């Protein structure tokens with residue numbers, strides 16, 4: 001009997017449902033040929049869950065995610081829910097599911113094939129062949145640190161968050177970065193603000209000690225976040241694996257994503273717990289939702305990351321080949337379209353990748 005994976009789908013808001021539909025289409029097609037099956041459980045998340053249950057991540061949805069082999073998430077948020085605060089915001093639902101799944105390592109790979117170098121805001125010769133992986137700590141740091149609060153009135157009104165990491169939290173995410181580096185070009189750049197922040201000094205000391213004890217074969221350097229942001233613009237090809245905390249990783253990964261010309265191409269995997277969460281880095285893009293303009297490739301590439309994590313490497317590779325072939329053939333959604341390209345809708349891109357991926361298996 002062939003293997004059946006249980007996948008919880010969280011299409012979410014805006015373009016989320018459209019891109020998830022294309023990703024599922026591609027997934028079903030490659031599964032049929034690779035000889036495994038999928039069982040889906042579709043649930044509301046983010047704004048959709050606020051509308052339905054007045055909660056951006058109801059406990060029942062969390063339970064459905066925990067019961068799955070993997071979770072695919074589209075995007076959450078939009079202007080309709082922007083007036084909400086605190087736990088009622090769509091974004092807080094996303095933070096909750098990451099935390100509940102124990103997904104402490106967020107992998108955000110960026111590669112720029114020659115066919116996309118022209119799309120970059122940088123000169124093509126600066127980015128052609130670029131291939132970097134950000135490993136962002138995802139369930140700690142200033143996103144989750146206590147205390148957090150607000151008090152007072154007028155000019156005395158103040159608010160605070162806490163940036164805190166334990167040695168254990170730093171070590172487990174650093175291990176993920178070192179392990180990936182060994183499978184890649186064997187280099188880790190750890191990014192912090194150790195010239196100012198105590199939490200960053202602990203970060204740096206911990207990464208150094210772990211490196212010496214277990215990963216001395218991997219090249220390691222340390223960079224302050226401000227310098228790293230600059231290096232991302234002037235010489236991004238120097239990076240192999242970037243290891244960093246939650247908020248620095250949030251910022252740097254968006255910067256890295258634009259190197260290939262569009263956020264619409266960047267997948268991510270949030271792993272470390274028993275069930276992985278796979279989602280594109282882009283948001284819900286409410287301005288183009290429902291118009292067939294969304295780029296489904298980041299979501300489709302997130303499915304490839306999921307298949308790798310499930311051990312279905314051949315199917316994952318076929319999907320990546322499919323995406324490369326479709327881009328090489330000149331098909332582009334609006335975010336990437338340039339003179340000479342073929343403008344393709346969300347569904348067309350999904351169909352093209354599906355056919356190319358199946359043919360590549």
Ligand code: IPM
Nearest residue numbers: 077091092094095250253281
């Ligand atoms: C991301 C997003 C989220 C984050 C938001 C939507 C909570 O920007 O996945 O990068 O800050 O982690």
Ligand code: MN
Nearest residue numbers: 250251254281
């Ligand atoms: Mn972000």
